[in-house]
Amino acid sequence: MSLFAERNYRIDTENAFKVGPHIVRVEQQKGEVIKLNLGEPDFAVPKHIKDEIKRQLDLDNTNYCDPKGLFSLREAISSQINQTRGLKTNPEQVVVFPGGKPSIGLAQQVYCESGDEVIYPSPGFPIYESFIRYVGAVPVPLHLEEAANFTFSPDQLADKITHKTKLIYLNFPSNPTGGVATRKQIEEFANVILEHCRPDMRVYSDEIYENIIFDGQQHYSISSVPSMSERTIIASGFSKSYAWTGGRIGYAVFPTIEEADVLKKLNINYFSCVPPYNQEAAREALENPLSKQAVKKMVDTFETRRNLIWKQINQIPGICCQKPGGAFYLFPNISGICEYLDLIEKHQHLPIEEQSSPANLFQMFALYGHQVAVLDRKSFGQIGAEGKHFLRLSIASEQSLLEEGVLRIKNAAEDISGLDKFLRQRPDLKST
Numbered sequence: 188m189s190l191f192a193e194r195n196y197r198i199d200t201e202n203a204f205k206v207g208p209h210i211v212r213v214e215q216q217k218g219e220v221i222k223l224n225l226g227e228p229d230f231a232v233p234k235h236i237k238d239e240i241k242r243q244l245d246l247d248n249t250n251y252c253d254p255k256g257l258f259s260l261r262e263a264i265s266s267q268i269n270q271t272r273g274l275k276t277n278p279e280q281v282v283v284f285p286g287g288k289p290s291i292g293l294a295q296q297v298y299c300e301s302g303d304e305v306i307y308p309s310p311g312f313p314i315y316e317s318f319i320r321y322v323g324a325v326p327v328p329l330h331l332e333e334a335a336n337f338t339f340s341p342d343q344l345a346d347k348i349t350h351k352t353k354l355i356y357l358n359f360p361s362n363p364t365g366g367v368a369t370r371k372q373i374e375e376f377a378n379v380i381l382e383h384c385r386p387d388m389r390v391y392s393d394e395i396y397e398n399i400i401f402d403g404q405q406h407y408s409i410s411s412v413p414s415m416s417e418r419t420i421i422a423s424g425f426s427k428s429y430a431w432t433g434g435r436i437g438y439a440v441f442p443t444i445e446e447a448d449v450l451k452k453l454n455i456n457y458f459s460c461v462p463p464y465n466q467e468a469a470r471e472a473l474e475n476p477l478s479k480q481a482v483k484k485m486v487d488t489f490e491t492r493r494n495l496i497w498k499q500i501n502q503i504p505g506i507c508c509q510k511p512g513g514a515f516y517l518f519p520n521i522s523g524i525c526e527y528l529d530l531i532e533k534h535q536h537l538p539i540e541e542q543s544s545p546a547n548l549f550q551m552f553a554l555y556g557h558q559v560a561v562l563d564r565k566s567f568g569q570i571g572a573e574g575k576h577f578l579r580l581s582i583a584s585e586q587s588l589l590e591e592g593v594l595r596i597k598n599a600a601e602d603i604s605g606l607d608k609f610l611r612q613r614p615d616l617k618s619t
């Protein structure tokens with residue numbers, strides 16, 4: 188007999204949220220932690236969007252509304268998708284969700300039978316992998332190549348596809364690596380998919396970082412490749428582009444109205460609708476020309492920080508970091524640190540119940556010993572992550588904080604005696 192249904196043991200979590208209580212504890216005991224773990228822009232929501240939220244509240248636009256999303260917002264989304272991707276979608280293909288996250292798991296519920304295979308990038312946003320076993324599907328991680336700027340080759344993709352492949356997640360610009368695939372690569376992936384996949388397979392293209400892209404690159408969606416819009420779910424949202432993570436507005440554009448209506452039915456079952464005052468403000472975000480300026484200002488700031496922090500992090504002995512082309516993360520390889528601190532050996536000798544990964548030990552030591560919060564490789568997909576020693580650092584903090592964070596990582600990377608003390612005490616294992 189068990190209180191919880193068995194499926195609860197098959198769902199994972201997002202460590203970015205799990206590390207919060209550890210940070211609170213360290214701050215209570217030792218003082219400020221530099222938080223390079225956060226996946227949210229450190230900017231305010233642009234004023235014209237905030238004004239529209241307030242205006243809508245004053246209009247008492249606070250009731251239940253269309254579970255599929257307000258028509259005005261779906262119309263603005265469809266029009267923006269058509270302009271930016273060269274498509275001819277219609278608002279009835281669009282469904283609005285409370286954030287970019289819910290449609291990730293809902294898509295698995297909608298498309299996958301037990302035993303179907305789901306291909307997803309690893310390292311990748313953890314929710315792709317987390318849901319797969321929960322819905323009884325089979326996880327098929329597609330390991331991103333560090334040397335190829337965290338993309339993969341068409342052959343690697345082709346190798347993963349079988350007649351059971353039902354969903355393929357893509358995410359460019361990517362969390363956690365900041366990797367951006369070129370237009371040529373995206374076209375090659377599309378050709379592989381068109382050649383090898385069954386027609387009822389769907390690509391879930393998570394484009395939530397579409398506007399946060401550097402070096403003059405243009406975002407290119409796989410839905411723009413001829414014949415791909417019929418198979419692609421385009422997912423995006425307002426959390427990252429408009430620094431509005433608490434607004435909880437995201438959307439997905441489905442290949443058919445029939446599919447969108449199945450998702451609408453799930454919305455009715457789960458949460459009825461997304462707050463209409465926020466939806467009107469999201470429409471404002473898409474339609475008001477002031478948004479372009481606000482997004483540009485934020486992205487330029489991220490690019491300046493990326494340039495600076497990428498250089499600084501690469502100066503730490505034992506670290507090697509690819510230059511991210513988008514999003515607001517760095518994903519350094521810390522194999523050299525693990526070697527210098529003898530972390531692989533030390534990790535192996537821990538009692539089984541205390542083992543996680545060498546990079547996780549470093550993450551926890553950096554937090555408890557040097558007051559800097561980062562996330563480890565395993566936070567972004569567990570299957571096949573053994574032997575891969577990486578961290579994710581967010582650059583969504585002021586420059587001075589980022590520089591202090593890098594300094595603290597450097598100090599942790601050199602602190603052999605501090606690490607030994609940490610391993611004797613393991614303060615991170617005491618319940619929070």
Ligand SMILES: Cc1ncc(COP(=O)(O)O)c(C=O)c1O
Binds near residue numbers: 426
């Ligand atoms: C790749 C990716 N997809 C989806 C999401 C979820 O976004 P939201 O906060 O809008 O639910 C995130 C958030 O970090 C993300 O990084």
